[in-house]
Amino acid sequence: MLLSYLKIAWKVLLRRKFFTFISLFGISFTLMVLLVVVALFDHTVGAHAPESRLDRMTFVQLLHIKYKNGGNQNSPLSYYLLDTYVRPLRTPEKVTIYSNFHSTPSYVGNSRLDLDLKYTDEVFWQILDFTFREGKPYTPAEVKSAARVAVINQSTARKYFGTDTGVVGRTIEINQTNYRVLGVVDNVPAMRLSSYADVWVPITTSPDDLRRVQLTGDFSAIIMAKTAGDVPAMQAEFDQMARRVPLDDPKGMERLDLHADQLLASYSRQLMNPLTDYASDGLTILYAILSGIALLFMLLPALNLVNINVSRIMDRSSEIGVRKAFGATGGTLIGQFLVENIFLTAIGGLLGLLLAYVALQLIDGAQILAYAHFELNWRIFGWALLATLFFGVLSGVYPAFKMSRLQPVQALKGGSK
Amino acid sequence: MNFTTAQSNLFDPAATGVAVAPAPAMIKLTDIEKVYQTKTIETVALNRVNLTINKGEFVSIMGPSGCGKSTLLSIIGLLDEPSSGQVEIAGRPVTSYSDKELAGLRNQKIGFVFQSYHLINDLSVLDNVELPLLYRRSVSGQERRQRAHAALDKVGLSARTSHFPSQLSGGQRQRVAIARALAGNPELILADEPTGNLDSVMGEEIMDLLLHLNRHEGVTIVMVTHDEHQAQKTERVIRFFDGSQVS
Numbered sequence: 001m002l003l004s005y006l007k008i009a010w011k012v013l014l015r016r017k018f019f020t021f022i023s024l025f026g027i028s029f030t031l032m033v034l035l036v037v038v039a040l041f042d043h044t045v046g047a048h049a050p051e052s053r054l055d056r057m058t059f060v061q062l063l064h065i066k067y068k069n070g071g072n073q074n075s076p077l078s079y080y081l082l083d084t085y086v087r088p089l090r091t092p093e094k095v096t097i098y099s100n101f102h103s104t105p106s107y108v109g110n111s112r113l114d115l116d117l118k119y120t121d122e123v124f125w126q127i128l129d130f131t132f133r134e135g136k137p138y139t140p141a142e143v144k145s146a147a148r149v150a151v152i153n154q155s156t157a158r159k160y161f162g163t164d165t166g167v168v169g170r171t172i173e174i175n176q177t178n179y180r181v182l183g184v185v186d187n188v189p190a191m192r193l194s195s196y197a198d199v200w201v202p203i204t205t206s207p208d209d210l211r212r213v214q215l216t217g218d219f220s221a222i223i224m225a226k227t228a229g230d231v232p233a234m235q236a237e238f239d240q241m242a243r244r245v246p247l248d249d250p251k252g253m254e255r256l257d258l259h260a261d262q263l264l265a266s267y268s269r270q271l272m273n274p275l276t277d278y279a280s281d282g283l284t285i286l287y288a289i290l291s292g293i294a295l296l297f298m299l300l301p302a303l304n305l306v307n308i309n310v311s312r313i314m315d316r317s318s319e320i321g322v323r324k325a326f327g328a329t330g331g332t333l334i335g336q337f338l339v340e341n342i343f344l345t346a347i348g349g350l351l352g353l354l355l356a357y358v359a360l361q362l363i364d365g366a367q368i369l370a371y372a373h374f375e376l377n378w379r380i381f382g383w384a385l386l387a388t389l390f391f392g393v394l395s396g397v398y399p400a401f402k403m404s405r406l407q408p409v410q411a412l413k414g415g416s417k
Numbered sequence: 418m419n420f421t422t423a424q425s426n427l428f429d430p431a432a433t434g435v436a437v438a439p440a441p442a443m444i445k446l447t448d449i450e451k452v453y454q455t456k457t458i459e460t461v462a463l464n465r466v467n468l469t470i471n472k473g474e475f476v477s478i479m480g481p482s483g484c485g486k487s488t489l490l491s492i493i494g495l496l497d498e499p500s501s502g503q504v505e506i507a508g509r510p511v512t513s514y515s516d517k518e519l520a521g522l523r524n525q526k527i528g529f530v531f532q533s534y535h536l537i538n539d540l541s542v543l544d545n546v547e548l549p550l551l552y553r554r555s556v557s558g559q560e561r562r563q564r565a566h567a568a569l570d571k572v573g574l575s576a577r578t579s580h581f582p583s584q585l586s587g588g589q590r591q592r593v594a595i596a597r598a599l600a601g602n603p604e605l606i607l608a609d610e611p612t613g614n615l616d617s618v619m620g621e622e623i624m625d626l627l628l629h630l631n632r633h634e635g636v637t638i639v640m641v642t643h644d645e646h647q648a649q650k651t652e653r654v655i656r657f658f659d660g661s662q663v664s
Contacts, residue, residue: 001551004540004544004547004551007539007540007544008537008539008540011539011540012539015539318535319537321496321535322535322536322537322548323548323552324496324520324523325494325496325523325529325535326523326524326528326529326548326549326552326597326601327520327521327523327524327525327549327552327553327601328520328552329516329517329520329552330516331517332552407496407497407498408491408496408497408523409491409496409497412496412531412535
């Protein structure tokens with residue numbers, strides 16, 4: 001029986017090529033866009049090396065200062081603030097402090113090479129699991145002594161030395177300062193703001209005065225819990241600490257907002273601040289908005305499918321009448337149309353997967369984002385396909401149910417009642 | 418045409434030439450009324466029809482267009498419900514049957530032949546003929562094929578099994594429709610103007626086929642027709658006018 005249904009489904013798809021094209025286009029295009037968006041999302045906030053232990057990490061990236069005159073300031077933090085208040089926390093396993101990356105000039109022969117430089121402590125290499133192609137990171141002693149040593153990425157090694165092997169021990173000149181290369185790591189995508197750079201050097205070589213007592217500066221921190229289950233306790237300790245940080249200017253400042261959020265939450269706190277005023281990370285609202293957009297986005301092809309299915313099934317009322325006359329029950333007919341819809345949506349899903357793969361390859365190839373590498377997320381593909389199937393089934397059930405309830409004689413006459 | 422030998426012969430006066438004992442009633446209609454109601458108009462399609470069709474009979478229903486012939490056939494075939502009155506099949510009233518039970522009855526007991534064939538164009542001749550058996554869980558795929566081939570053999574179309582309806586002439590399509598009606602081995606065939614869309618030669622061919630099925634295979638047939646000549650070939654002619662039985 002299933003084979004007979006599939007035969008009919010295939011014939012019906014071929015018979016009405018234009019409608020089939022529109023249906024398949026709707027399904028596959030929607031899935032493609034969803035998959036590409038999810039791949040970008042995953043690329044930015046998913047657990048990937050070197051940030052593969054995201055479930056244990058929280059990020060302290062921005063300090064929000066609310067002024068009494070109504071003004072607001074969002075800024076990275078000072079080394080002093082992070083070193084004095086964050087590093088001594090007891091719950092975390094490790095805390096790393098690092099600067100934002102800055103484009104810094106270097107020269108290869110006569111041509112300029114702009115390299116993104118980041119200052120980090122030695123713990124940075126313990127929390128983040130960079131893949132070293134050769135060499136090793138700098139040691140605590142090298143950080144303490146402000147040694148002129150550097151870890152560079154593969155791309156920099158190729159551009160500066162013309163090779164990515166055998167460069168350990170060689171010297172790279174950046175902004176008129178010579179650094180000895182200690183190690184070469186895999187490129188990190190630019191979207192991973194915390195770990196990304198072309199060159200990493202000890203934080204003690206930073207031109208900033210690290211001991212200066214101030215709230216804002218150029219630094220961020222990653223705090224890693226012993227286990228994922230420890231994160232809430234770690235955040236609670238952090239929040240307690242944050243309340244003790246004194247205001248620089250109590251007369252002008254109203255309050256400070258300082259939080260240790262997990263990666264996505266750290267972005268959503270900034271994005272959702274018009275709604276939450278930094279009081280919460282806004283993750284629930286962000287998820288609700290994203291789900292709403294995804295649902296609306298899928299609703300369009302679903303409505304299109306409903307419309308097409310109604311006309312497609314009404315066209316086949318004579319067939320439904322014949323099947324009923326020869327013993328098909330309403331349930332059997334609904335089953336038949338469900339098989340047909342699942343068949344159609346499955347084809348659309350596979351096309352969507354193919355289109356998404358091609359689109360991601362194109363985005364990868366265009367190198368719009370430095371070192372970006374997008375991958376299809378199979379889990380999300382499964383969910384998206386399930387959602388499309390659900391809509392496909394729903395859109396098929398309604399007209400099939402309507403037709404299955406007709407008297408056979410009405411169906412034979414074309415479904416008019 | 419490859420007609421098979423009779424398997425049962427419940428009614429064959431031509432063959433015996435003597436009166437036979439009354440056959441059991443296959444269909445009994447009592448005070449059947451069918452009224453189509455719109456907001457402004459009430460149309461009486463059938464008016465207190467009482468009719469008994471015995472097992473093995475070949476009955477034709479005649480009357481002008483719109484007199485309720487096809488409506489009556491649809492009610493006999495459980496494709497439509499009467500507004501009032503009782504339909505009995507093999508001694509059992511069907512009014513209390515659920516949709517599922519009615520579907521089962523149509524599948525097991527009745528075969529339909531329509532004026533416009535109502536073949537499924539996307540399916541091959543063989544797949545079309547298999548249709549009634551598709552809804553019988555007890556019939557395997559292999560048996561379904563065998564029985565469909567046998568039915569096509571009976572109507573002389575065994576060489577056309579892989580053709581599609583659009584590749585056949587009108588007469589051939591109607592023969593496929595008859596094969597489909599036969600495939601389920603029904604006790605009753607309901608034919609709604611089976612020769613209405615055919616020329617006289619093909620019409621005669623189809624009529625001969627139906628007569629053969631009735632006389633040699635014992636299939637009860639109720640046929641709606643406009644053709645007096647064909648109606649006279651059947652055992653009993655029932656005439657309708659304005660929704661009422663006149664003879």
